[in-house]
Amino acid sequence: MKIKLDIRWFDADAEQELAPNLLPLLFSIKQTGSLRTAAVEVGLSYRTAWGMINEANAAFNQTLVLMQRGRGAELTEFGQTLLEMKQSIDSKYRMELMSDSDQINQAIASFTQSKQLKTVRFHASDDLAILSLKKIAGASSISFDFQSKGSLEALTQLTAMRCDVAGFHFPEGDLAHGLEADYRPLLNDQKYRYIHLARRQQGLMFNPALSSRIKDLKDITRRSIKFINRQKGSGTRVIFDQLLKNNDVDKKDINGYEREEFTHTAVAALISSGHADIGFGLEAAAVEFNLSFLPLVKEVYVIAMNQSLSDPIQKEIRALIKSPELKRTIKSLPGYGNKDTGKVIHAHKFF
Numbered sequence: 001m002k003i004k005l006d007i008r009w010f011d012a013d014a015e016q017e018l019a020p021n022l023l024p025l026l027f028s029i030k031q032t033g034s035l036r037t038a039a040v041e042v043g044l045s046y047r048t049a050w051g052m053i054n055e056a057n058a059a060f061n062q063t064l065v066l067m068q069r070g071r072g073a074e075l076t077e078f079g080q081t082l083l084e085m086k087q088s089i090d091s092k093y094r095m096e097l098m099s100d101s102d103q104i105n106q107a108i109a110s111f112t113q114s115k116q117l118k119t120v121r122f123h124a125s126d127d128l129a130i131l132s133l134k135k136i137a138g139a140s141s142i143s144f145d146f147q148s149k150g151s152l153e154a155l156t157q158l159t160a161m162r163c164d165v166a167g168f169h170f171p172e173g174d175l176a177h178g179l180e181a182d183y184r185p186l187l188n189d190q191k192y193r194y195i196h197l198a199r200r201q202q203g204l205m206f207n208p209a210l211s212s213r214i215k216d217l218k219d220i221t222r223r224s225i226k227f228i229n230r231q232k233g234s235g236t237r238v239i240f241d242q243l244l245k246n247n248d249v250d251k252k253d254i255n256g257y258e259r260e261e262f263t264h265t266a267v268a269a270l271i272s273s274g275h276a277d278i279g280f281g282l283e284a285a286a287v288e289f290n291l292s293f294l295p296l297v298k299e300v301y302v303i304a305m306n307q308s309l310s311d312p313i314q315k316e317i318r319a320l321i322k323s324p325e326l327k328r329t330i331k332s333l334p335g336y337g338n339k340d341t342g343k344v345i346h347a348h349k350f351f
Contacts, residue, residue: 003104005097019052023086026079029065033072084273091265095148102146119143123154124167125235126263127301128284129198132329136320142313151235155186164309169235169301170350178242180351187347195303195321196343201335203296205268205286206278214294217247220254220278227256228267228276239297240280283335
């Protein structure tokens, strides 16, 4: 058995949980424009879904969904706001809950697994392909301890022998030369094996209303535009700072440079909900939240394995990375590529 932590909404006055299917139902209504279709997708009868909406209208004293004969269903402004708040909260706490659930499951596993079973400590930078790898690894004979770390932090943990495998990303092209001083001391082909996981696209993701005003990196210095940044030590923050340097953009001119979030989806969610206007992150996160996207950087995501791991463990990790299931998932992600997934690469190639 594995434990999964989740976020639940409660009516504090009535001391009871909000109907678990309500928010998924609102999301499906937004996507399909039909209560009947949405009810089927969520697994409810039309009558139950209709009753759930009416009960929620009464509880909130607000209308969540507009129903018009012959014109389907659409969310009211209140219903849309409620849904955006859910998406923002879910994305903000998803990584923390996953990390906590992993610790719980690891503690449970320590009592049930054989003492001879090797636990592989896997520290990796925030990435959608890594989340998919994590799911696939759940069926592996290896016990993994996944922890979310920034790229440089993950590599530092690897060199300090505080983890066995590190996941990090690195830009392609001229931008890589500016990062050599940060990364070169942490790379060693003799000690570690580097495996290509995916190519991905990063750039500016922003409110579509700004499409006519955002044409290049320097446009983010407009004082009316609120920026949201990634945390210090993350690979994305390191790359963004190097981009600013290469384009002669002073971070002091960016309104919100000091505001930080810990994942791509958290940044995108804040922009989608109107708490920020623009950020730097993955194209896939921009697509997920219906944001505009200006591509700026192509990069590779790399898995670094300590070669002191036994051959069977190294082979199984490579097999997981090269699995058809993971390759299909990577290919389906906007801005991602799987052409070289599973190939061994060498550290000097990064520069």
